[in-house]
Amino acid sequence: MAHDHHGDEMTEPPSEMALRVQALESLLVEKGLVDPKALDVIVDRYENRVGPRNGAHVVARAWTDPDYLERLRADATAAIAELDYTGRQGEHMVVVENGPKLHNLVVCTLCSCYPWPVLGLPPAWYKSSPYRSRAVIDPRGVLAEFGTMLDEDVEVKVWDSTSEVRFLVLPERPEGTEGWTIEQLIPLVSRNSMIGVEKARPATGAAA
């Protein structure tokens, strides 16, 4: 499967998929239906500029600014837009808050809906059949696979993204981070904690 960047595989011929995509691109570009430079900008946007650091900024701001948290609760789309994170696959945002006795988990069982402006493109596992099939019927088993063990009395809410509404989990702020700045907190907010499969990273070991 892996025709990737390992040096010893450089001599392999392009995969069937690579050839098919190349053929599509060539025809569409030659017919003037696709601007090849636009393809580069799209890839650069989602590979380098729109990613989970945006969501981490939203979370860290909410942890440190009670007024912002209130605005996020009232209208997440508008509050996230204050930080300039807007657009495709994030037009209608809802933020769901974790607490000591409540854990939220986001999935799209029907395809791969995911809040792009705050998290970028979804990881492969989020789009995989095992995650999509199991998250709703066995959320605690899924969480355990990510190393997230919950007490039995914790309530688990699974959010299945079946419309154009997109969900962002607000993880609990780690203990021992009192007085930390937004910039110090951002590295604790993993992408996985904003999907809800993990908790935010502990303060231990992070640069305080």
Next chain:
Amino acid sequence: MNGPHDMGGMHAFGAINPEPEESEPLFHEPWERKALALTLACGALGQWSIDEARSVRESLDPALYTSSSYYQKWVEALTRQVVEKGLLTSEELETATVRQMPEPGRYRVLNAEAVDKVYSAGGPTSMDIDNAPLFKVGDLVLARNMNPIGHTRIPRYVRGHVGEIVLWHGGHVFADDSARGIRRGEHLYTVQFMARDLWGPEAAAQDSVMVDLWEPYLEAP
């Protein structure tokens, strides 16, 4: 449709085996970059809605759907869509040769300069609709036992079950119609289903699943 994409609650797909967040590449094959970009750039031509694109992907042969990677499914679906909409012909794809250029000005092509503006603006699906919502937050609703052949966003695992409305989102483009090229709105709700109602007594009593459902999927219990 009751297709292979409607996976919630299925067994036998095995472990998730997630790659570590810190080391997972965004794309696992170089062609995946182009698969993403071509899908978005072709979508921007405005010849189909996102619901039509989803409908084509979930209409793939079930064996192909479940054995393909996500971007493979996108390429399969995109190939069908460009032919269905006449952007390319089957002959052009088979021969890798352009046979006929489109009429000048027929399509609004996404330019590099417009990419960030277009994707930062997005395409909201909320819309004003005339009729008042039939339900309100706190109401119990029955997810209809319905099995439409066309595209739908009511997963099989909630059909026939009663849940409680926890959010009302106003009018949103109704996916089932949008997949047929008809853009009209219906009230959209988030409905909470208790895990035990869906999956039986082995589920934790306090756990639940929230699903976004349009009004035509719902009735009073």
